Amino acid sequence: MSSEPRVTFSTGLRVRYSETDQMGVVYHANYLVWCEVARTEFIRTFGASYADLERQGLGLAVTEANVRYHAAARYDDAIRIEVWVDAVGSRAITFGYLVWRVGEDGDQRLASAWTRLVGVGTDFRPRPLPEDLLVRLRAAAGR
C-alpha cells in the first residue's frame, strides 16, 4: 500500500525578444515551445535524452495540447516552468505544466497547460515506448 509522490521538475528560461508580439507580451503559441523545453529537460532526468530516443527511430508526437493563459509574460522576464507526468496510458502519456514568472515578491502563475503525446516510429505510426522509460514515467506520475 505504498504510494509515491508525483515528481515535479522545474526548468528556467528568460523571455527572448523574438518571443514577444506587438501587444508587448509573449505570443501565445510560444508557451507550447516552453512546455517542450521543460519536457525535454524532464525526460533527460529519466536517463535517456529525447535526442537519444529519436536516434533510435522513436519519436513522441503531440496529439493534443491545451493552454490556459492567466497573465502575460513579458520580454526579459525570468520564467520557471514546472512539468510533471499526469498520466501514463497504454499508448499515450499526458504531461502537465505550470508556467510562472519568477519575482522577488513571489512567483506569479502565467499559464497552465497539458499535452498528450504518443510514441511514433519514423513512419509516424504509433509505436510503444521502451518499457524501462515507461516504468520511470509511471513512477514519476506517482500513485
Next chain:
Amino acid sequence: MSSEPRVTFSTGLRVRYSETDQMGVVYHANYLVWCEVARTEFIRTFGASYADLERQGLGLAVTEANVRYHAAARYDDAIRIEVWVDAVGSRAITFGYLVWRVGEDGDQRLASAWTRLVGVGTDFRPRPLPEDLLVRLRAAAGR
C-alpha cells in the same frame, strides 16, 4: 423563430520550411499561428480589421487554446483553415478551427482547434468589444 446558419470562413496557406521540425513535419505550436492567420482574415470580413481594432486601443487576448492533432502537415503542403465563431459570451468569444491538407483526391483533416479570446485594453484589463462587432460575431455564430 428564425435561424441563421453558422458562417464558416476558409483561408489558405502553404507550409513554410521554417515551420517544419526535425521530425519532418510541421512543429505543433505553428498550428496556433495558422489559426490566428485564419481568424484575422475572418474578422476582416466583419468590416473592421484586427489591425484597426488595435489602433483603437483594443486587443483580443487569447485566454485558452486547444489543439487536437490528427495527421501531420508537411513542407510545401497546401493548407486550408476553416474558422467559425463557436460562442459569443458577455466577455469571451470562442472560435473553432479545422485545419485541412488540400489534396487532389479530397482534403485530409489535420487538426481541430478552438481558442477563447477576451477583449482587452492596452493595460491588458478586460474591455468590452464594440457592440457592432459583437452583433456581427453573434450573427456569424448562427442561432
Next chain:
Amino acid sequence: MSSEPRVTFSTGLRVRYSETDQMGVVYHANYLVWCEVARTEFIRTFGASYADLERQGLGLAVTEANVRYHAAARYDDAIRIEVWVDAVGSRAITFGYLVWRVGEDGDQRLASAWTRLVGVGTDFRPRPLPEDLLVRLRAAAGR
C-alpha cells in the same frame, strides 16, 4: 553576343501577428523566412519543387545570409518579395531579394537581402545540383 535578361520573380504574403515583436514591427529574423518563401516559389517555376529535390536526398543549405533593413514592416501589411538568381558558381548559388510593402500610392522598399546556398546531401556534405536545374538557374541569372 546574345544576352538574356535576368528573371525576377515576385511572391506576396501578409504579415502575421506572430511575426511582430514588441517594438510593433516585424522581428528582423523573419525577413529571412520570407526570403525563403519567395525562393521556394521561384525554384518551383524551374520545374522541380524544392520538396522534390529533398525527396531525392538533395538539400540547399544556406551558407551566408545578409539583410539590410530600410523600413519596418508592420502587422497586416501586404508584402511583396522579389527574388532573382544573382550568381551561379560551380558550387554556390546566390539569390538576391527585395522586400516591399505594397501600397496604394506605390510600393515602399523595406529590405534588401542576399543568401548564398550550396547543394548538400543528406550527410550535409557538398553535392552538385542536377545539371538541368543549374542550366535553368544560369539562364534565370541572365548574361
Next chain:
Amino acid sequence: MSSEPRVTFSTGLRVRYSETDQMGVVYHANYLVWCEVARTEFIRTFGASYADLERQGLGLAVTEANVRYHAAARYDDAIRIEVWVDAVGSRAITFGYLVWRVGEDGDQRLASAWTRLVGVGTDFRPRPLPEDLLVRLRAAAGR
C-alpha cells in the same frame, strides 16, 4: 597611449526542438535570434538592461545583419555565443558574434555574424543613445 582590450562576453543556451527544421538542423534564421539573446545579456552587463532602455522610449533597431554558416547546430546541442562590440559610430553600433557548439573535445565554430544597430525612438526615427551607455560600449570595443 593606453589601450584597452576588447571585451568578449559569452552566453549559453541549448537548442530547442522548435528551432530545428526538416533537414535535421537548426533553421538558419534562428541564429539571429541567438545573437540577440547574447546581445541582450551583454548589454545587461553595461548596467542598463535592454528592457530598461525600451521603458525609456529608446530602442535599438537592427539595420543590417550578416551570418556566415560554417557547420550545422542540432537539436539538444549545447551552444555558446560570443558577442563583442565591433564598432561604435556616431549613429550605429556594430556587434560581432561567434556561435560555438560546446563539446567535450573542444568547441566547434558553427557561425560568424555581425549586426549593425541604431538607436531609435518610439516613432522609429534615429535617436542618440545615452552618453553613459555609449562610453561603456566604446570601452568594451577596446582601442
